[in-house]
Amino acid sequence: MSADVAPALLVDLYELTMADVYRREGMAARPATFSLFVRTMPRGRGYLVAAGLDDALSWLEEMRFGDREIAALERLGTFDPPFLDWLRGLRFTGSVRAVPEGTVVFAGEPILEVDAPLAEAQLAETFLLNQVTLQTTLATKAARCRHAAQGRTVVDFAMRRTHGIDAAMKLARVCRIVGLTATSNVAAADRYGIPATGTMAHSLVQAHERELDAFRAFAAAHADATVLLVDTYDSVRGIEHAIRVASECRDRGVRIRGIRLDSGDLASLSRLARRRLDEEGFDAVQVFASGGLDEYEIDRLVRVERAPIDGFGVGSSLAVSDDAPGLDTVYKLAEYDGRPVRKTSTGKETWPGAKQVWRAPDWSGDTIALAGEPAPAAGHVPLLVEVMRDGRRTDAGRRSLTEHREHFERGWTALPEALKDLRAPTAHPVGISEGLRELARAFDERQRSKEAT
Amino acid sequence: MSADVAPALLVDLYELTMADVYRREGMAARPATFSLFVRTMPRGRGYLVAAGLDDALSWLEEMRFGDREIAALERLGTFDPPFLDWLRGLRFTGSVRAVPEGTVVFAGEPILEVDAPLAEAQLAETFLLNQVTLQTTLATKAARCRHAAQGRTVVDFAMRRTHGIDAAMKLARVCRIVGLTATSNVAAADRYGIPATGTMAHSLVQAHERELDAFRAFAAAHADATVLLVDTYDSVRGIEHAIRVASECRDRGVRIRGIRLDSGDLASLSRLARRRLDEEGFDAVQVFASGGLDEYEIDRLVRVERAPIDGFGVGSSLAVSDDAPGLDTVYKLAEYDGRPVRKTSTGKETWPGAKQVWRAPDWSGDTIALAGEPAPAAGHVPLLVEVMRDGRRTDAGRRSLTEHREHFERGWTALPEALKDLRAPTAHPVGISEGLRELARAFDERQRSKEAT
Numbered sequence: 001m002s003a004d005v006a007p008a009l010l011v012d013l014y015e016l017t018m019a020d021v022y023r024r025e026g027m028a029a030r031p032a033t034f035s036l037f038v039r040t041m042p043r044g045r046g047y048l049v050a051a052g053l054d055d056a057l058s059w060l061e062e063m064r065f066g067d068r069e070i071a072a073l074e075r076l077g078t079f080d081p082p083f084l085d086w087l088r089g090l091r092f093t094g095s096v097r098a099v100p101e102g103t104v105v106f107a108g109e110p111i112l113e114v115d116a117p118l119a120e121a122q123l124a125e126t127f128l129l130n131q132v133t134l135q136t137t138l139a140t141k142a143a144r145c146r147h148a149a150q151g152r153t154v155v156d157f158a159m160r161r162t163h164g165i166d167a168a169m170k171l172a173r174v175c176r177i178v179g180l181t182a183t184s185n186v187a188a189a190d191r192y193g194i195p196a197t198g199t200m201a202h203s204l205v206q207a208h209e210r211e212l213d214a215f216r217a218f219a220a221a222h223a224d225a226t227v228l229l230v231d232t233y234d235s236v237r238g239i240e241h242a243i244r245v246a247s248e249c250r251d252r253g254v255r256i257r258g259i260r261l262d263s264g265d266l267a268s269l270s271r272l273a274r275r276r277l278d279e280e281g282f283d284a285v286q287v288f289a290s291g292g293l294d295e296y297e298i299d300r301l302v303r304v305e306r307a308p309i310d311g312f313g314v315g316s317s318l319a320v321s322d323d324a325p326g327l328d329t330v331y332k333l334a335e336y337d338g339r340p341v342r343k344t345s346t347g348k349e350t351w352p353g354a355k356q357v358w359r360a361p362d363w364s365g366d367t368i369a370l371a372g373e374p375a376p377a378a379g380h381v382p383l384l385v386e387v388m389r390d391g392r393r394t395d396a397g398r399r400s401l402t403e404h405r406e407h408f409e410r411g412w413t414a415l416p417e418a419l420k421d422l423r424a425p426t427a428h429p430v431g432i433s434e435g436l437r438e439l440a441r442a443f444d445e446r447q448r449s450k451e452a453t
Numbered sequence: 454m455s456a457d458v459a460p461a462l463l464v465d466l467y468e469l470t471m472a473d474v475y476r477r478e479g480m481a482a483r484p485a486t487f488s489l490f491v492r493t494m495p496r497g498r499g500y501l502v503a504a505g506l507d508d509a510l511s512w513l514e515e516m517r518f519g520d521r522e523i524a525a526l527e528r529l530g531t532f533d534p535p536f537l538d539w540l541r542g543l544r545f546t547g548s549v550r551a552v553p554e555g556t557v558v559f560a561g562e563p564i565l566e567v568d569a570p571l572a573e574a575q576l577a578e579t580f581l582l583n584q585v586t587l588q589t590t591l592a593t594k595a596a597r598c599r600h601a602a603q604g605r606t607v608v609d610f611a612m613r614r615t616h617g618i619d620a621a622m623k624l625a626r627v628c629r630i631v632g633l634t635a636t637s638n639v640a641a642a643d644r645y646g647i648p649a650t651g652t653m654a655h656s657l658v659q660a661h662e663r664e665l666d667a668f669r670a671f672a673a674a675h676a677d678a679t680v681l682l683v684d685t686y687d688s689v690r691g692i693e694h695a696i697r698v699a700s701e702c703r704d705r706g707v708r709i710r711g712i713r714l715d716s717g718d719l720a721s722l723s724r725l726a727r728r729r730l731d732e733e734g735f736d737a738v739q740v741f742a743s744g745g746l747d748e749y750e751i752d753r754l755v756r757v758e759r760a761p762i763d764g765f766g767v768g769s770s771l772a773v774s775d776d777a778p779g780l781d782t783v784y785k786l787a788e789y790d791g792r793p794v795r796k797t798s799t800g801k802e803t804w805p806g807a808k809q810v811w812r813a814p815d816w817s818g819d820t821i822a823l824a825g826e827p828a829p830a831a832g833h834v835p836l837l838v839e840v841m842r843d844g845r846r847t848d849a850g851r852r853s854l855t856e857h858r859e860h861f862e863r864g865w866t867a868l869p870e871a872l873k874d875l876r877a878p879t880a881h882p883v884g885i886s887e888g889l890r891e892l893a894r895a896f897d898e899r900q901r902s903k904e905a906t
Contacts, residue, residue, distance in 0.1 A: 005618060009640035012612055014651030016639065021653075021674045027660060034656070072643040078678075118660060125654070129613035130621060137616075159465055160582035161779060163590075165458060166617030168583060186469065187462035190525040198467030200474075201578070203487070203786035206794040207480060207571060210903050221474045225531075231798045233904060264799040291801075316779050325778035326614060326769050333656035341659040345684045346717040348744075450663050451686060 007062045008069045011126045019119040020083045028119035033335040033354045035110045042324035046425020047104045049143050050111045051174045052135030059127045060092040092120050096388035102177045102408030106430050109357045125331045133329045139174035141321035145314050147420050148298035153311030155197050156183040158319035177404045199227035199260050215245040226256040231263045239273045243280050258286035267305035274308035286310040352443050357383040363416050369433035460515045461522045464579045472572040473536045481572035486788040486807040494560045495777035499878020502596050503558045504627045505588030506551050512580045513545040545573050549841035555630045555861030559881050562810045578784045586782045592627035594774035598767050600873050601751035606764030608650050609636040611772035630857045652680035652713050668698040679709040684716045692726045696733050711739035720758035727761035739763040793892050804889050805896050810836040816869050822886035
């Protein structure tokens with residue numbers, strides 16, 4: 001539906017305004033490095049799952065100012081013809097170093113760095129931030145839901161409550177990366193090759209004269225994919241109706257898949273449903289739960305209540321990562337024309353220079369270092385890899401969703417449980433290399449003397 | 454970038470599954486009414502600004518299962534050929550009654566109702582919920598920011614932190630409806646005809662040897678549109694540099710527009726900036742503020758601090774409506790084949806029948822009534838109007854963004870201040886008509902006896 005938005009117009013106006021200044025000053029083609037990172041961890045989050053790189057790289061590949069884009073800029077009336085002509089020739093010709101999607105990252109660590117002519121790297125700011133922020137926020141939330149479910153099925157039912165269609169598509173995508181089971185989103189299932197899933201809505205029950213009629217009609221149409229929603233009028237009676245229809249199906253040699261609870265006390269209703277299903281010999285019929293679930297409620301049901309729930313459908317909370325909908329991401333100039341730079345704004349200081357992040361193999365800590373510095377110790381693993389060179393993706397920039405998923409699984413398995421804690425995770429130590437500290441000191445001294453003149 | 458998503462695939466799988474059941478049961482073409490409303494107000498919200506209707510209507514107009522959509526559904530492997538053939542002929546042929554965009558609404562009140570053949574109305578659920586939820590959430594947040602600013606300029610700087618591109622576009626759109634001044638989003642400015650705005654990023658300052666050089670270059674390029682960002686290194690010195698460049702510009706007969714504060718103590722820095730600008734004769738140079746602002750912080754700066762700030766740039770908080778990112782919207786069957794229906798799920802009961810919402814002219818309360826009922830009293834105004842009939846927009850469904858904006862302004866002016874309160878708004882009384890109560894009672898009685906058999 002956002003069908004016809006030209007990638008190159010997906011920028012804040014000031015990216016263009018600054019590109020114009022760079023062009024006038026002869027700075028546009030000089031090399032620059034920008035670093036994209038999260039400034040501070042959202043409250044209660046022990047880790048972040050980096051995502052959104054693939055869409056970021058697509059934007060860099062597709063950014064063009066053709067007739068349509070130039071006409072739009074002319075309508076704004078802000079820019080003069082020499083700048084617009086110059087934009088026509090612009091392509092992204094730089095490189096990108098990034099952590100692979102599905103990598104666990106922490107505040108301060110570059111998720112990606114762009115090495116490119118200044119104007120090209122500047123123009124990328126808005127879109128890269130938008131997609132990495134969105135997808136990292138949602139991937140992190142989805143990973144938390146998966147963690148809470150402790151191996152039970154979790155499916156993405158969030159499409160109706162995401163912030164728009166782009167978010168719905170990307171949510172399904174990142175849920176797949178972090179190992180959720182399936183999505184209700186048909187468009188995303190098709191685009192990303194994700195299993196599609198769904199049950200029925202209350203409207204199906206309401207449109208029939210009686211709940212039983214609705215269940216029978218649904219089972220007749222959907223055989224062993226049948227999951228019956230039992231709470232339209234009264235969950236206890238709904239469970240009995242489901243059992244009656246399951247028995248009728250069994251008589252015809254068909255096994256229904258499960259029932260879904262969507263309101264009321266899910267713990268006690270799931271126990272009741274499990275007991276009644278077992279009593280009637282339906283051990284294989286599963287109990288699914290939905291309705292206002294988030295990682296905290298799933299955790300309560302699984303660990304505190306030990307509710308016999310086989311799978312969770314997660315909607316509203318996952319849709320917007322409701323307890324931490326935003327992420328304090330920034331895209332900051334770290335080097336220009338061979339000169340490392342930083343900002344020293346109150347409370348928003350950044351580190352200069354192109355960087356690398358090193359992770360200790362025993363998860364004792366990460367180190368943010370200059371790109372050129374050696375590993376802090378033997379065995380430490382560099383997280384940033386080159387995913388684009390001279391405007392074209394490298395092999396590392398062409399990984400499939402399945403590869404992202406496998407990459408996530410490896411990291412997830414290794415991630416210490418204390419960091420996964422939903423409420424009071426430990427803080428993963430992230431150190432700053434001596435080289436980086438020294439560079440910052442030298443910059444501040446130089447800049448102080450420059451600005452004083 | 455979400456470029457090629459087919460509207461008809463923007464559905465939860467179960468919408469299709471249910472449509473298939475309806476088709477098999479001969480129910481698909483029978484008339485139904487669905488009601489879309491917000492179940493409960495988000496905490497601390499005194500009102501909601503309804504939005505998203507235009508995109509909802511576009512989806513209804515564009516929904517088609519052509520070769521591409523059918524091929525996608527075949528790949529899912531869930532549906533049989535008779536259903537897919539049937540989908541090919543499907544168009545939305547129904548009617549929609551809705552509150553115009555920009556109308557203030559409250560929990561329980563239908564924002565829109567769809568009267569259409571059951572299957573058509575069912576398929577619309579996911580997209581209609583998605584867009585109305587997104588746009589109503591963001592319009593409400595934007596209205597709160599506007600209220601806090603008490604007539605000062607508020608601009609949308611949120612594109613980089615919205616949940617994806619669709620959200621960025623729709624945010625700019627609804628900000629316009631609720632009377633924000635401008636957007637930084639170039640694509641949205643072009644699509645919706647909104648003034649585009651922006652200043653400069655820290656990178657521009659960093660890429661120059663000295664802050665002064667950056668300010669001079671920017672002023673040279675942008676003349677009277679120049680807004681100088683003063684906090685890259687030290688805001689106090691930045692203000693002095695801005696004054697120096699403003700003086701140089703004045704010598705050339707150019708007036709710069711303003712300075713922007715983006716970190717630190719915005720109240721005291723704005724006082725310092727205002728004082729220094731005034732001392733140097735720059736009364737007309739404005740002071741803008743940004744950096745982590747939301748309605749609460751704007752309110753504090755305006756009402757408590759009485760900070761001399763002329764305009765606010767709002768980003769992260771507005772981007773995701775961070776204190777209330779979700780909205781408990783539902784789309785519920787209210788009538789099928791002439792039979793009013795409701796659900797009675799624990800804590801999620803709905804009212805049966807097609808509805809109208811009446812508003813008392815003195816804002817003493819709203820009444821949710823049956824569509825056929827008369828006004829509760831003389832002078833009460835009906836909120837729902839027909840915006841689509843037989844699958845085509847009526848004149849009321851073709852209103853422009855400017856008309857939405859004017860409609861919002863009229864309602865906003867009349868809206869009692871107690872409802873606008875940011876922290877402890879009064880609760881607007883929303884009553885249920887006697888006709889609606891009686892219908893619900895009759896339904897429950899009938900359904901109980903049916904289900905008992």
